[in-house]
Amino acid sequence: MKILELIVIKDIFMKLLRIGKFALFCLALLCALRTYAQENITSLKKGFNRTDIPSTLKKAMWNASNGPFIADSAIEIDSSNVYFWLFRAGSINKFNLSSGANIPGWPLTRWLPEITDPVIKDLYRPGPTWVDNSSDWDPLVNENYLQENEEGAQYMGCLTSIPLRYGDVENDQQKELVLFLGAFEYKQDLVIFSPDRQRIIFSMRYALQDFISFPGSKHQYIQRTRQRDNNIGVRVYAKAFFGQFDGDEFPDIVVWRKRYESREASDSVSGFGLYKQTWQHFERDLTAQAASETGITGEYLPQDTSESMIQGWLSANELTWQKGYPSTSECQDHEGELIPEMHDPLLNDPDVLK
Structure with a gap:
């Protein structure tokens, strides 16, 4: 086999190898994309249930203007002193612990x-x-x-x-x-x-x-x-x-x-x-x-x-x-x-x- 033919074959082989590696990379990336959200939803930040809500938050909501407000569950938004809170299953609301203000929320009607x-x-x-x-x-x-x-x-x-x-x-x-x-x-x-x-x-x-x-x-x-x-x-x-x-x-x-x-x-x-x-x-x-x-x-x-x-x-x-x-x-x-x-x-x- 001529030297030139060997060089051409080697070049084709290397290209195929690179394509194969790229395909494997794409497959791995696709698998990762397909699973990331499944992992995300299992590792969400958890809020407080009714018995575990901090006393400072309970007291502030009780004494708030237009209150009292009683939460069945609450969760803080990114260490902001602002909480989403749930009233039974009727609505989601927001409460600002720093200002003591309740922000009217949204009703939970069936999707x-x-x-x-x-x-x-x-x-x-x-x-x-x-x-x-x-x-x-x-x-x-x-x-x-x-x-x-x-x-x-x-x-x-x-x-x-x-x-x-x-x-x-x-x-x-x-x-x-x-x-x-x-x-x-x-x-x-x-x-x-x-x-x-x-x-x-x-x-x-x-x-x-x-x-x-x-x-x-x-x-x-x-x-x-x-x-x-x-x-x-x-x-x-x-x-x-x-x-x-x-x-x-x-x-x-x-x-x-x-x-x-x-x-x-x-x-x-x-x-x-x-x-x-x-x-x-x-x-x-x-x-x-x-x-x-x-x-x-x-x-x-x-x-x-x-x-x-x-x-x-x-x-x-x-x-x-x-x-x-x-x-x-x-x-x-x-x-x-x-x-x-x-x-x-x-x-x-x-x-x-x-």
Whole structure:
């Protein structure tokens, strides 16, 4: 082989090697981009719950002009002596500890993209055999966010025991409030609120549990809220995956939801069966929002992405049910363990065990 040919081959090989290294770099960078937000939301600054709010803040809010103000949770904004605080689940407010002034806040009304989607609504409805005169009632739409906890109780990972978190979810230099709101063990909501946009930009009901063991009924579990034999016990859970999945520059959220219904009393298998599951893609594309009639809202809006495509994203990134958010408990003596309700063997679903 001629010397010139060897030089050409070597040059081609080195170029391919550089391209390969660049491709590996790009792949690593893409993986990092896809996981940064997932890590961010698990490491947000935590606020105070009602019993832990500093006495100086409590006293100042009590004696404030137009007060007294009583917070269920509070969190300081970047060591500024200004606090976001939550009044039950009705509104988010701001309080300036230095001046003693309360800044009127924003009501927490349910996020429209969640409660108007027929697929999502169907997952959270009572079963088709449910009997009730108020047939228009919907547990997702007709109830506001709630914040009701039994002191000392441990359920759903105790996330609602500290309702307010604060930090930069997307690494865009804009910080958000992340709220965990719930009503005992019955239902739990994850809400992301943007102080800059002054609105909810994403919400997900990550748990709805309406079941109780009722010997003698047709099913092993019936609904706790309406204890009739034909009201089948229901458990619905959702996991969120944060990052960039579709290859563009805009942040994404993938939501994987599962609905379980009680097995019949005659069934030899105990517990529940998977009734339905869905995958949904949300994206915050400010460029598209700027060109829309509503303008820029900063919300994560539902996208017309096929479920098979979304499942492919999760598979390619080795994202299983247990890697979704939320997954780990914050309950005392159980920190870091899997939230038992969302990973219960009685669900009879192999997905929740991996």
